[in-house]
Amino acid sequence: MDYVIEMLNIRKEFPGIVANNNVNLQVKEGEIHALLGENGAGKSTLMNVLFGLYQPEKGEIKVRGEKVSVSDPNVANQLGIGMVHQHFMLVDTFTVTENIVLGSEPRKGVTVDIKKAEKEVSELSKRYGLNVDPKAKVRDISVGMQQRVEILKTLYRGADILIFDEPTAVLTPQEIKELINIMKSLVSEGKSIILITHKLKEIMQVCDRCTVIRKGEGIGTVDVSGTNPDELASLMVGREVNFKTEKNPAEPKETYLSIHDLYVKDSRNVEMVKGLNLNVRAGEIVGIAGIDGNGQSELIEAIAGLRKSQAGTITLHDNVITNLSTRKVTRAGVSHIPQDRHKYGLVLDFPIGDNMVLQTYYQQPFSKKGVMNFKNIYEKAKALIKEFDVRTPNELTKARALSGGNQQKAIIGREIDRSPDLIIAAQPTRGLDVGAIEFIHRKLIGERDKGRAVLLLSFELDEIMNLSDRIAVMFDGQIIAEVKPEETNEQELGLLMAGNKVKKEGAE
Numbered sequence: 001m002d003y004v005i006e007m008l009n010i011r012k013e014f015p016g017i018v019a020n021n022n023v024n025l026q027v028k029e030g031e032i033h034a035l036l037g038e039n040g041a042g043k044s045t046l047m048n049v050l051f052g053l054y055q056p057e058k059g060e061i062k063v064r065g066e067k068v069s070v071s072d073p074n075v076a077n078q079l080g081i082g083m084v085h086q087h088f089m090l091v092d093t094f095t096v097t098e099n100i101v102l103g104s105e106p107r108k109g110v111t112v113d114i115k116k117a118e119k120e121v122s123e124l125s126k127r128y129g130l131n132v133d134p135k136a137k138v139r140d141i142s143v144g145m146q147q148r149v150e151i152l153k154t155l156y157r158g159a160d161i162l163i164f165d166e167p168t169a170v171l172t173p174q175e176i177k178e179l180i181n182i183m184k185s186l187v188s189e190g191k192s193i194i195l196i197t198h199k200l201k202e203i204m205q206v207c208d209r210c211t212v213i214r215k216g217e218g219i220g221t222v223d224v225s226g227t228n229p230d231e232l233a234s235l236m237v238g239r240e241v242n243f244k245t246e247k248n249p250a251e252p253k254e255t256y257l258s259i260h261d262l263y264v265k266d267s268r269n270v271e272m273v274k275g276l277n278l279n280v281r282a283g284e285i286v287g288i289a290g291i292d293g294n295g296q297s298e299l300i301e302a303i304a305g306l307r308k309s310q311a312g313t314i315t316l317h318d319n320v321i322t323n324l325s326t327r328k329v330t331r332a333g334v335s336h337i338p339q340d341r342h343k344y345g346l347v348l349d350f351p352i353g354d355n356m357v358l359q360t361y362y363q364q365p366f367s368k369k370g371v372m373n374f375k376n377i378y379e380k381a382k383a384l385i386k387e388f389d390v391r392t393p394n395e396l397t398k399a400r401a402l403s404g405g406n407q408q409k410a411i412i413g414r415e416i417d418r419s420p421d422l423i424i425a426a427q428p429t430r431g432l433d434v435g436a437i438e439f440i441h442r443k444l445i446g447e448r449d450k451g452r453a454v455l456l457l458s459f460e461l462d463e464i465m466n467l468s469d470r471i472a473v474m475f476d477g478q479i480i481a482e483v484k485p486e487e488t489n490e491q492e493l494g495l496l497m498a499g500n501k502v503k504k505e506g507a508e
Helices: 043-050 073-078 096-101 114-127 143-156 173-188 200-206 229-237 296-304 326-332 341-345 374-387 404-417 434-449 461-467 490-497
Strands: 005-014 017-027 032-037 058-063 066-068 081-084 161-165 192-196 209-214 217-223 255-265 271-281 284-289 309-316 334-337 422-426 453-457 470-475 478-483
Touching: 005 043, 017 032, 017 043, 017 058, 017 192, 017 209, 032 043, 032 173, 032 200, 032 229, 043 161, 043 192, 073 081, 081 143, 096 114, 096 143, 114 143, 143 173, 173 192, 173 200, 192 200, 200 229, 209 229, 217 229, 229 434, 255 296, 255 453, 271 284, 271 296, 271 309, 271 453, 271 478, 284 434, 284 461, 284 490, 296 309, 296 326, 296 334, 296 422, 296 453, 326 334, 334 404, 341 404, 374 404, 404 434, 422 434, 434 453, 434 461, 453 461, 461 490, 470 490, 478 490
Parallel strands: 017 217, 032 192, 032 209, 081 161, 161 192, 284 453, 284 470, 334 422, 422 453
Antiparallel strands: 005 017, 005 058, 058 066, 209 217, 255 271, 255 309, 470 478
């Protein structure tokens, strides 16, 4: 059988860890081939070997039947291989066109022919139904549009084998549907796609075959039409996975968080939260459902002390925490699992052990009179790494060396460990595999059952429906409805999120 890509017996090592151990991957022409595995299983490493970012210790790569040496990404591009990275590699201050042609600019004499470049980008965008504005600044477009720019970067360089690394991790449900249609369109044009994902629903929707990796080793390849999500989950984690989180009915008590008539602007000085009211009680999980861009991020940042509000009050117990510093909000009893783990969750060049005490490093037993006690810091880090299954060689490994999912588990471990009164969980399982999602859901429900108040922000409707005791629907900067998960469904929530139907005004 002819394959466009063959990776045979690939072995890749890093200090203290074997990331890929004799892994095989064979991709047919014109198929969407899923690469499935737990966080830290070695999926991204394998694709970074294919794209020339890493060199393997052992094994060979064939492209269209010919053995090749992919020494760097430029060689990969020449072979027709393009990669859309999980964390976008774009220059915010450049236009869409400038980002797409960067390094391959059309010339007019000694200068860049920007008019020609914009025309080429516009034509390429229309051809593949990507519909981007060539003149827009990257900083001014949505995350979904930024991903389209990354796709166009690969297509502009002539790629016909595309690697998508966790492409839906930062997208809204609507953007995910659009991306799936884009992938199908690309395959119909003769492209081949390798899709790294944790999302079994997406594999079942769009993929032809699936190769499973577990702990750096290949488990096997299956035809998607002949399998199901339960079987894929078992292959991935090596045990049965419960997709429905079991929980007892909530027993909410007194109000811990009270938000009254809150107004918050974004970084462009546009009002995003507009007179919002919301209460969260001890012993309950309140989920915020809404289409991205309706003020959810600004609301979370205002509660956590990351953004100033213009009017209104935020109260924790009887203490007003409106516009306090992040440290004061933290000390008042708030933990924050941020939706952007790199920007707000970690110092990437610090050891993971240091990151485990970012909120408490200045307190005993981690420091005394300004002198850090690293023995105590690293003992605490080791305990959290074990409890939350953070897969890392050791506590001294830099945070940026961990997979995205393991970075997320480290943040969640740190924030839950502080026993806060209020846990703000913003996209808490973004980028996590089904086994890790099951684990984190149990942890959040466990905190609820201990009497904590949990405010959950998620763009995954399954997660909102599964975890929440009460769902607050946010549209155009306000809570326009509150529903109980057992009394609604995804279709009704979708209508509410689009502002098409109001079930209940205000907040409880």
